Amino acid sequence: MKIIQMTEKDNYCIDIMQQNLAVVGLLKSAHQMLMESHLQTCFKSAMESKNEKRKREMIKEILKVTALYNK
Template sequence: MIAKNKQEILTALKKSHGLLTKIISMTENELYCIDIIQQVSAAQGLLNSAKSSLLENHFKSCFAEAFESKNKSKQKKMTGELLKIFSIKK
């Protein structure tokens, strides 16, 4: 994994974890729904950021390596994985 991406991913995931703990507590304490929804939206944003960084890392490392290798089996596997991730192929 690319070091820059790894740090971005870990930061976003750790912040998400903290927010999820807060959201659970807010829900258990029956705080105002809109406040909870705002925190859920913030957590989703952080998770989307982590997902984007993971995809970027995958494209720049594993995916690039597979296509540079000219190995048709690896290329097919990588293409299938991406189609699955983007819900184009189940």
């Protein structure tokens, strides 16, 4: 919201870009925390189970979200 307001108020471009990078940094941190939590809970549980299909699905999910993150 603040970035949009800054743009609408014709703030200096560099200031807007710095604010944007701050938001990106926060989102990356949130993603990292979510990934860690998921790996320690859901993923770990699936890998410890005997359900091979679920294991493959979990691995695919991790690979998919990692690929999206790295785009």
